[in-house]
């Protein structure tokens with residue numbers, strides 16, 4: 509019998525699409541469900557306690573409904589806060605998304621790297637540990653931006669966000685002491701690769717960006733190696749945790765990611 513169990517991607521909003529895209533490219537026959545917790549959006553301004561309580565409970569409900577073969581927490585905020593809670597609550601392989609500080613430190617020539625995430629992510633001990641473990645000889649400049657998350661959502665609705673938002677995000681790092689030597693920025697929120705071109709255009713000096721999406725896609729491929737996939741990919745489903753008034757505006761972008769069906773949890 510064909511194994512039709514999907515890969516379940518999870519984020520507060522559309523950010524996880526930046527992880528879904530390289531995974532689909534690598535595993536074109538994989539059925540997938542993309543869950544957007546729009547009822548809880550945004551995560552980046554919430555407390556650790558709220559995220560730690562909300563995410564495992566929600567993923568439990570999603571796992572019961574969709575019987576995924578693997579869950580991908582395509583959200584840095586949820587992963588840096590709740591990955592361990594989710595892993596202990598669910599008996600399924602769970603892949604997290606955490607800031608790509610290691611590859612940034614390997615690539616940086618100036619030894620000044622930026623971590624651009626949500627307010628919640630950039631203050632996490634998880635990030636302290638990554639910086640201490642992989643970038644101990646680097647100056648790590650952190651900046652949290654909630655408006656950048658909103659800008660990425662707006663872009664997916666077909667809107668053009670105010671360029672000042674991207675300029676503020678970049679100067680939030682380059683304006684810190686040592687920021688003039690910044691040569692690589694970790695996009696530590698899955699929404700941010702969706703606006704990478706706008707961030708690059710707004711940067712006061714040329715620099716590189718790095719994020720973990722391709723690495724996560726390879727990790728998913730390795731964890732599902734040897735498993736069966738249906739002969740042809742079915743329609744991708746996006747499930748929202750509340751009715752989404754922006755769904756029609758988002759539909760063209762969702763379709764471009766292969767998401768043609770929608771449901772509400």
Ligand code: DGL
Nearest residue numbers: 523551552584585697698
């Ligand atoms: N996309 C999410 C992340 O990677 C969170 C965005 C938000 O809800 O604030 O952190």
